[in-house]
Amino acid sequence: MKISIFGLGYVGCVSLGCLAQNGHEMIGVDVNPIKVGQINSGRATIVEKDIDMIMATQHSLGRIRATINFREAIMNSDVSIIAVGTPSTPQGHLNLQYIFNVAEHFGTVLAEKDHFHVIAIRSTVMPGTCEKIAALIEKRSGKEHNVDFAVVSNPEFLREGSAVNDYYHPPLTVIGTESERAGAIIRSLYEQLPAEVVVADTKTAEIMKYVNNTYHALKISFANEVGNICSSLGIDSHQVMDIFCKDKQLNISNYYFKPGFAYGGSCLPKDLKGLQTLAHDLYLQVPLLNSIHKTNEIQMLRAVSILTQQGYRNIGFLGIGFKAGTDDLRNSPAVELAETLLGKGFSIKIYDQNVQTSKLTGTNKEYIDRHIPHLSCLMVQDSRELLNWCDVLVVSTKEAEFVQILSETTDKVIVDLVRISAELDPSNQYIGINWSPSTNEAPAQMAY
């Protein structure tokens, strides 16, 4: 395929060489004539393992050239990859000046081009940027997005220092587009790579790089705070994290990675607090660990805010335990939510087959006696009683039985804190705590 790459820095140069090595005919474009000159003499513009050899070989095979002429590059390619810089402004926003500059050139040149042209945004950009770029090109060219041309998000995951190896072994190839045709073209660029290709909507693909890199920063900082605590106690922090990483069920896994309601229960809050206190007693600063509970409180307030905004007073709870399948109410976020709503004057009824108030004992009973002493008066044994009474139904645990109950529910506001997958009657109004109604993965046939 004939491919042009705009921006010949770390990402652009590596993509230029690696795509040429995979057999494509490449044209590089940069505003910097020195970089263009380097490419045209078979040299890389960056220092990276293996890139010099790749550039020299592919240049000698006639598969690589570069230009400062945008028009020539766009007219002589079917696909363009945009890899210009997107630095931060002093305020932390993205400086999109370079990318919009490139988009303006596309607008001008595509006006003259008859063939379908795909523009893959490899630079890291905020969700919505591809849409803006497409609108700019449409305005300038008079062409239609996803018909005459397509702007596709295709985030780059390589790391400097191992960029060529990362290019050929990416964790994943992500393509964000609403055009099947454009998606298939970009997918074909990477067919020699072993990685899974995920096609998502454009905004989802755009945010992935931010989510990934923020998580990587979080991992490093978590390991550092744990390391600081361990080393103060004479414990080998590397051994601790090695053991931590051996747990592939709960630690290094997709477990817990589901947006939803606050965490609770008798262990997580207690043990987090314990580690924070240990750090405090060691005179260590652990701002990351200290922020975790704050985030949890904010999630609780978010649920309270959604429920209080509905304008109804009768709220039915499906689930009150700290998670499905247990009668443990200690530090249950649903108990805290119910307690807060009661304090605000809402009426509440609760259905949870796991919880028999007469059978609660020990610290579990003590906890509920402190928080909702009249819990037994709020519990109903029959879910139909709850449905007949409430205006708003809040799903706070992922109990299998609730799927059936929800499928028989009509004319309610359903506030889902756990993303329970149920087919809902369209007369219900569905609200997920932190997933939007337009989310792809929303359970089919949910009414929004």
Ligand SMILES: NC(=O)c1ccc[n+]([C@@H]2O[C@H](COP(=O)([O-])OP(=O)(O)OC[C@H]3O[C@@H](n4cnc5c(N)ncnc54)[C@H](O)[C@@H]3O)[C@@H](O)[C@H]2O)c1
């Ligand atoms: N460097 C990385 O490891 C890495 C990894 C993944 C993603 N990214 C993202 O990829 C993008 C590029 O990063 P980079 O490190 O390669 O940047 P870079 O600064 O090394 O290269 C950017 C290039 O774009 C050129 N340029 C600027 N305006 C231009 C224009 N109008 N037309 C053509 N070329 C123009 C510059 O001259 C420069 O050569 C950024 O959005 C970055 O966040 C970088």
